[in-house]
Amino acid sequence: MTVAILALQGAFAEHGAMLDRLGVEHFEIRQKKDLDRPFDRLIIPGGESTVMGKLLRDSDMMEPVRQRILAGMPVFGTCAGLILLADQVEEGISHLATMHIRVKRNAYGRQLGSFHTEAEFSGIGSVPMTFIRAPYITEVLEGAEELARAEGKIVAARQGKQLVTAFHPELTEDTRIHQYFLEM
Numbered sequence: 001m002t003v004a005i006l007a008l009q010g011a012f013a014e015h016g017a018m019l020d021r022l023g024v025e026h027f028e029i030r031q032k033k034d035l036d037r038p039f040d041r042l043i044i045p046g047g048e049s050t051v052m053g054k055l056l057r058d059s060d061m062m063e064p065v066r067q068r069i070l071a072g073m074p075v076f077g078t079c080a081g082l083i084l085l086a087d088q089v090e091e092g093i094s095h096l097a098t099m100h101i102r103v104k105r106n107a108y109g110r111q112l113g114s115f116h117t118e119a120e121f122s123g124i125g126s127v128p129m130t131f132i133r134a135p136y137i138t139e140v141l142e143g144a145e146e147l148a149r150a151e152g153k154i155v156a157a158r159q160g161k162q163l164v165t166a167f168h169p170e171l172t173e174d175t176r177i178h179q180y181f182l183e184m
Contacts, residue, residue: 069162075163
């Protein structure tokens with residue numbers, strides 16, 4: 001199994017370190033020609049969703065990535081990755097729009113609104129959750145399912161082979177959410 005990590009901007013190195021801990025082969029996608037390398041799964045990291053969306057469009061990668069996801073390739077989006085995958089973004093624009101969820105960008109406020117907690121994640125148990133200027137899911141729509149809540153807000157969901165978290169599991173020592181993604 002080989003995992004590609006979108007490395008246009010954001011916390012891609014941390015996902016790579018987590019995959020190293022799990023012994024999983026991975027590489028970074030920085031330009032369109034990197035999509036020619038064979039890979040089985042994709043991680044879209046946290047960062048700034050507007051910037052990442054623009055870079056995907058400018059590098060002519062938006063549609064090829066979208067088509068792979070729609071064809072069933074497993075994808076894991078964290079924080080900004082969640083926003084990029086959402087088909088409905090409150091006070092924002094949709095980018096890849098492959099997952100039937102409605103999200104609120106920067107829902108927890110600015111950088112100073114960042115926090116850490118623990119909460120139940122369906123099928124895994126209690127997991128550490130680090131939120132950095134995070135979004136949350138305001139509504140899980142047809143075909144998607146809620147996986148976790150924190151402070152009463154939906155912070156993780158799955159639709160088929162798409163997994164999203166509003167928090168950053170790559171910033172903890174806990175490998176269970178990445179393992180969950182690898183087993184999808």
